[in-house]
Each structure stands twice: as structure tokens, then as C-alpha cells.
Amino acid sequence: MGDAPDVPRVLVGSMKDLVEEREVTLQQAQSLAASLGIPYLECSSKTGENVAEVFHTLLKEIEKDDGLLNDKEEDKCIIL
Numbered sequence: 001m002g003d004a005p006d007v008p009r010v011l012v013g014s015m016k017d018l019v020e021e022r023e024v025t026l027q028q029a030q031s032l033a034a035s036l037g038i039p040y041l042e043c044s045s046k047t048g049e050n051v052a053e054v055f056h057t058l059l060k061e062i063e064k065d066d067g068l069l070n071d072k073e074e075d076k077c078i079i080l
Contacts, residue, residue, distance in 0.1 A: 008061035
């Protein structure tokens with residue numbers, strides 16, 4: 001068994017509009033994301049704030065992985 005490739009990831013804090021009900025601080029979330037080496041964003045599906053940015057950031061993470069989208073390698077999955 002070889003090393004499995006890293007899967008592109010983004011840590012997302014949702015329900016940004018519910019400030020009073022927040023259970024994880026911004027600093028805690030950013031610290032976790034930094035420890036995992038991944039981007040962190042907050043969004044609100046209710047207001048639409050940063051929703052598109054979450055997907056754009058994930059696409060950027062996917063594009064960083066040169067081998068992930070390489071359709072010439074028959075053994076690997078292709079994300080479309």
C-alpha cells in the first residue's frame with residue numbers, strides 16, 4: 001500500500017449570520033485550519049455571504065494538486 005494522495009479540503013464555518021449562537025471562535029477555527037494546512041472560510045447560506053467563495057477556494061485547492069485532475073493516469077479517479 002502506497003501513500004494515499006491528499007484530498008483537497010477547505011474548512012468552512014457555516015451560519016455566519018448567527019453570531020450570538022457561535023460555539024467555535026474565529027481564532028479556534030483558524031488555528032485548526034492552520035494546523036491542517038488548509039484554508040478557512042465562514043459563510044452564511046441564509047444571507048449568501050461567502051457561499052460562492054467557498055466553492056472558488058475549493059476549486060483553487062483542487063487545481064493545486066497537479067495529479068488529481070490528470071486523466072492520463074488510468075489508476076486514479078477523475079473529478080469533473
